[in-house]
Amino acid sequence: MTDAARFPRSSPYWPVVSHPRLRRVLPGLAVSALGDGLGVVTVSWLADQLAPHGQRGTWIALAMAAYTLPSAAGTVIFGRLLRGRSGAQLAGWDAILRAGALAAIPLAHLTGVLTVWLYVVLLATSALLHSWGAAGRFTLIAELLPPQHHLPANALLTTIAAFATIVGPPLAGILIGWVSPVWVIAVDAATFAVLALTYRFALPVSGGARRAERTISRTAGFAVIRQNPSLLGLLVLSLGFFFLFGPVYVAMPIHVTDDLHGSATLFGVYYTAFGLGGLVGGVIAGHLRDWPMRVTTIGIVIGFGVAMLPLGLGAPVGLSLPAFALAGVIWAPYRSTSMALFQRSTSTAQLPAVLATNGAILVLAVPLGTILGGPLVSAFGARPTLLLCAVTIVALGLAAGGIAMLRRNARSPSSSTGTDVTARR
Known part of the structure; x- marks a missing residue:
C-alpha cells in the first residue's frame, strides 16, 4: 500500500492528533492562538486610543512590550513555586x-476606570506566566509522547500559531471596525478562558507530581543549561539568531518605501x-524527524x-x-527543532524550568535587536542594515557549525554514547 493510500495514518502528525489526551487539548490551543x-x-490599537495626545508612540511601544516582556521576570519570580x-x-x-488579567480590561472600561496606565499594568500582569505556559506546552509533549514524535508535535503547535498570526490580524481589523x-480584548480573554477550561477538564492533574523539586532555586533552569555545553550552545545560537x-523589523518598512518606492500595501x-x-x-x-536535529537547527540559521x-x-x-x-x-x-533538542537532552522533571529559562532569555532577544535597528538604519540605511543582518546570521550559523564539528571531533570514541549521542542529535 502506498503512502498516499495510507494517509493520514502515514503522516508524522497522526500519532499527535490521534493521541487520546493531546487531541482533547488541540482545539483549545487553536482557539487561544487565534x-x-x-x-x-488590538493591543496596540487600544493603546493608541487610550494614550494622551502627543504620547501615542511611547504608549503603543509600552503596551506591546508589556504584552510579552514581563514573562522574563515571571520566570525568576515564580521559579521556586512552579x-x-x-x-x-x-x-x-x-x-x-491571561484570561483574568485581559478580562479585567473590559471590566475596567465598563466601570469607567480604564486609563492607559492601568491598561499597561494589566497587560504586564497577563504576561507574567507566559514563559512558564510555553514551557508547560512543550513539557506536556515530552510527558505524553515518545521522543520520535516530539518534533511533529512541536511543529503542530508552531503551525497553529503561524496560522493564527495570518488569520488573527485581519480578523481583528474587521472586529475593530x-x-x-x-471588546476584541474581551474576545482574546475568552479564548484563554477556553484554553484554561480545556487543561482543567481534558487533562486532570495527577496527584503528587514531583513536589520534592519545588524547593530548588528559582534559577535552577539556567544552572542546568549552564552545566550542559550542548544546551548552552543552543541557547547562545537562538539568542544570536533572534537578536540579529x-x-x-525597523529596516523592512523603510526599505520598502525608500529603496523600492513601494506603498504600505x-x-x-x-509580511503576508x-x-x-x-x-x-x-x-x-514535522517531516524532519529523521534528520539530525542539531545539524538541521544550525542549517536553518x-x-x-x-x-x-x-x-x-x-x-x-x-x-x-x-x-x-x-x-x-x-x-x-x-522553534520545533530547537525544542526537540531540549526535550531530548533534558529530563522531564527538569524540562519546565529549563524551557521557561530559555523562553525568558529569548523573549528579550528580538526587542533588543529591534532597538539596535534604529541606530543601524540611521547610520547606514535600511538596505545595508538588511545586508548586515543577513551576513551576520550566516556567519553565526557557520560559527556554530564549526564549533559543533570541533566538539564532535574532540570526543573520544568511548564517550560517544549515552547523553553524548542524544546531544549530537
Missing part, C-alpha cells in the same frame, strides 16, 4: 492568568508572504541568512519577495 493573533493588532509542576498545570495557570477594540533578526504583501512561508515551513517541520541576502543586495521585488517567503519557510522549523 486570540493571540487578534492581540497583535518548578516540579506538570506541563498541564503550568500551561493551565498561564491561561487562567464593528466594535471598540476593548530584530533590526529587520507592498509592505503588507512582504513571510507568514505564508512560515505556515508551509511549519508543516514541513545558515539557510535563513542566505534567503535574506537578496533583500540586502537590493534585488527587485520579483526576486526579493519570493526570497522573503523562502526565509519564512526556513525560519518556521527552528
Whole structure:
C-alpha cells in the first residue's frame, strides 16, 4: 500500500492528533492562538486610543512590550513555586492568568476606570506566566509522547500559531471596525478562558507530581543549561539568531518605501508572504524527524541568512519577495527543532524550568535587536542594515557549525554514547 493510500495514518502528525489526551487539548490551543493573533493588532490599537495626545508612540511601544516582556521576570519570580509542576498545570495557570488579567480590561472600561496606565499594568500582569505556559506546552509533549514524535508535535503547535498570526490580524481589523477594540480584548480573554477550561477538564492533574523539586532555586533552569555545553550552545545560537533578526523589523518598512518606492500595501504583501512561508515551513517541520536535529537547527540559521541576502543586495521585488517567503519557510522549523533538542537532552522533571529559562532569555532577544535597528538604519540605511543582518546570521550559523564539528571531533570514541549521542542529535 502506498503512502498516499495510507494517509493520514502515514503522516508524522497522526500519532499527535490521534493521541487520546493531546487531541482533547488541540482545539483549545487553536482557539487561544487565534486570540493571540487578534492581540497583535488590538493591543496596540487600544493603546493608541487610550494614550494622551502627543504620547501615542511611547504608549503603543509600552503596551506591546508589556504584552510579552514581563514573562522574563515571571520566570525568576515564580521559579521556586512552579518548578516540579506538570506541563498541564503550568500551561493551565498561564491561561487562567491571561484570561483574568485581559478580562479585567473590559471590566475596567465598563466601570469607567480604564486609563492607559492601568491598561499597561494589566497587560504586564497577563504576561507574567507566559514563559512558564510555553514551557508547560512543550513539557506536556515530552510527558505524553515518545521522543520520535516530539518534533511533529512541536511543529503542530508552531503551525497553529503561524496560522493564527495570518488569520488573527485581519480578523481583528474587521472586529475593530464593528466594535471598540476593548471588546476584541474581551474576545482574546475568552479564548484563554477556553484554553484554561480545556487543561482543567481534558487533562486532570495527577496527584503528587514531583513536589520534592519545588524547593530548588528559582534559577535552577539556567544552572542546568549552564552545566550542559550542548544546551548552552543552543541557547547562545537562538539568542544570536533572534537578536540579529530584530533590526529587520525597523529596516523592512523603510526599505520598502525608500529603496523600492513601494506603498504600505507592498509592505503588507512582504509580511503576508513571510507568514505564508512560515505556515508551509511549519508543516514541513514535522517531516524532519529523521534528520539530525542539531545539524538541521544550525542549517536553518545558515539557510535563513542566505534567503535574506537578496533583500540586502537590493534585488527587485520579483526576486526579493519570493526570497522573503523562502526565509519564512526556513525560519518556521527552528522553534520545533530547537525544542526537540531540549526535550531530548533534558529530563522531564527538569524540562519546565529549563524551557521557561530559555523562553525568558529569548523573549528579550528580538526587542533588543529591534532597538539596535534604529541606530543601524540611521547610520547606514535600511538596505545595508538588511545586508548586515543577513551576513551576520550566516556567519553565526557557520560559527556554530564549526564549533559543533570541533566538539564532535574532540570526543573520544568511548564517550560517544549515552547523553553524548542524544546531544549530537
